[in-house]
Amino acid sequence: MATSLAAHRPGSPAAPPRGGRTGTAAARRARLRRRIADNALAYAFMAAGIVCFAVFSWYPLVRGIILSFQQDNLITDPQWVGLTNYRHLFADPLFWTAWKNTAEFTGLALVLGYAVPFVIAVLLNELRHFKGFFRVAVYLPVMLPPIVSVMLWQFFYDPGDGLFNTALRGAHLPTSQWIQSPHTAMISLVLVSTWANMGGATLMYLAALQSIPGELFEAAELDGAGIWARLRYVTLPQMRFIMLVLLLLQIIATMQVFIEPFQLTGFTDPSTITVMTLIYRYAFAVNNDFGLAASMSVLLFAVLGVFAALYLRLTREQD
Numbered sequence: 001m002a003t004s005l006a007a008h009r010p011g012s013p014a015a016p017p018r019g020g021r022t023g024t025a026a027a028r029r030a031r032l033r034r035r036i037a038d039n040a041l042a043y044a045f046m047a048a049g050i051v052c053f054a055v056f057s058w059y060p061l062v063r064g065i066i067l068s069f070q071q072d073n074l075i076t077d078p079q080w081v082g083l084t085n086y087r088h089l090f091a092d093p094l095f096w097t098a099w100k101n102t103a104e105f106t107g108l109a110l111v112l113g114y115a116v117p118f119v120i121a122v123l124l125n126e127l128r129h130f131k132g133f134f135r136v137a138v139y140l141p142v143m144l145p146p147i148v149s150v151m152l153w154q155f156f157y158d159p160g161d162g163l164f165n166t167a168l169r170g171a172h173l174p175t176s177q178w179i180q181s182p183h184t185a186m187i188s189l190v191l192v193s194t195w196a197n198m199g200g201a202t203l204m205y206l207a208a209l210q211s212i213p214g215e216l217f218e219a220a221e222l223d224g225a226g227i228w229a230r231l232r233y234v235t236l237p238q239m240r241f242i243m244l245v246l247l248l249l250q251i252i253a254t255m256q257v258f259i260e261p262f263q264l265t266g267f268t269d270p271s272t273i274t275v276m277t278l279i280y281r282y283a284f285a286v287n288n289d290f291g292l293a294a295s296m297s298v299l300l301f302a303v304l305g306v307f308a309a310l311y312l313r314l315t316r317e318q319d
Helices: 002-007 020-067 084-091 093-126 131-143 146-156 163-170 185-210 214-222 227-238 240-254 259-264 275-285 290-318
Strands: none
Touching: 020 290, 084 093, 084 290, 093 131, 093 185, 093 240, 093 275, 131 185, 146 163, 146 185, 146 259, 185 240, 185 259, 214 227, 227 240, 240 290, 259 275, 275 290
């Protein structure tokens, strides 16, 4: 009986406060308000970037998809034509020629533009002197505006007094038409693109090479491994991920080639016309139909989206 009376005394600590749940709910609401305030501040800092993406990336993307179903010359009112633009594309012989040339350019660019930077990076990594000079020399073409690089090579390829034909005549060798001949035009474009863009890939490879622990090479040398064995069993496995990423990025970049064929051979040569030059032809040169050009752009976007999805999947698996 005494215990029961003590439990009900006013100052007894045994009875839990009835407002415990209310206090917990208030603390939960306070944490929620703090979280919302933190997120609001983060989104406020991101607002400028989000607006830029919406105006310059997302809106043009949506507008281009809508435009691909219209006939529009940007002068008269657009007309909704549905899938007519896509039917015209598939019926145009240049459509298939452009995709074939683009695939050929991408394949040749992978043979040269993917392997050459790796070889140069390995050689630079083995140098003991003048490393800074050769790195700047390799990266210098990237620092030039693309149109300047193309115009420089346009002088090299000149069939009359160009640098290459002058050197061939000096060595008493037969000259070449270079970009004027359908047999050598595509490989000539690939050489220009490889020279102008290999500096960035070379520095990426070089950075990856220098991040490989030196203990691995020392252990391989102690085991009697030569330079080729070290390259095969140490360098290539350690650089597998960066090589895969650069491969996919180069495929995406080379499929959008425009400056080299446009400046060197124009948009009328069927031996070098690419998807991007055909888009220009549809929009500005022959058809003046931005709807037709937009439909071609949507198809290119879909193809590149496949490679982008593959890139994201591979990088996620690597992570």
